[in-house]
């Protein structure tokens with residue numbers, strides 16, 4: 001086993017992934033990279049390097065100089081930020097993925113794991129029980145760049161035999177990283193407000209149903225697909241994942257079972273337009289059949305765990 005590079009290690013999933021894989025595979029095997037330099041030893045002894053994935057030369061050097069054999073390419077610009085900054089979304093999501101795949105081939109990397117997203121779907125995609133292979137004509141820059149990443153990944157796998165694998169993530173809910181640049185991040189923000197004792201003004205309409213999952217299940221899935229035998233994988237990075245689907249009103253009800261006086265009102269903004277192009281529910285059977293996708297948390301058990309942990313962190317908003 002060689003050295004694993006994680007790009008985007010300070011992002012929502014990257015942060016928790018580095019901690020998990022350094023425990024699982026050993027700190028000395030992990031190099032955590034990000035375009036930002038961490039202020040302190042965030043990963044307790046894991047080596048960190050600065051890396052801008054849109055810089056092809058830097059990506060090649062990072063892989064070569066550190067004898068990288070496997071990559072978790074987690075660097076990405078999420079949907080809401082991508083709509084406000086399409087140029088950045090293109091450079092990181094599309095060009096960054098191209099650079100990682102191209103360097104992967106040239107520098108002899110064995111395996112690349114890349115997350116995709118429900119953002120690849122668009123208004124022409126069916127709304128419910130969406131299959132893996134379907135219409136992917138998104139109307140957001142995030143979606144355009146992630147469809148590009150999906151197609152590039154399949155191309156590099158087919159043409160050059162590079163072992164590229166990954167999943168289409170739904171909205172991910174986590175208490176460890178504060179809500180940031182995603183459309184589905186309203187859900188995280190709702191928990192933060194509830195625990196802080198504040199009313200929450202939701203930027204999506206109360207009946208906007210979206211596929212979601214809790215971070216422990218999101219991480220477990222990534223490890224499962226990373227460890228799966230290559231001959232079991234029918235798809236590249238297009239495996240649909242979702243543990244459940246809910247709308248803001250249903251999430252409010254779930255939180256209210258623990259915090260009964262929590263109040264939410266609704267003021268949709270530009271993120272509603274993004275959410276309206278995404279499906280409500282996904283068909284996840286391919287992930288179940290090919291590599292054993294099996295989420296443990298449902299909505300209420302996630303709510304209990306989120307509230308418990310955010311209370312222990314004494315969060316404020």
Ligand code: AKB
Nearest residue numbers: 078079117182183184
């Ligand atoms: C976002 O909302 O942009 C992300 C995603 C669904 O990919 N959480």
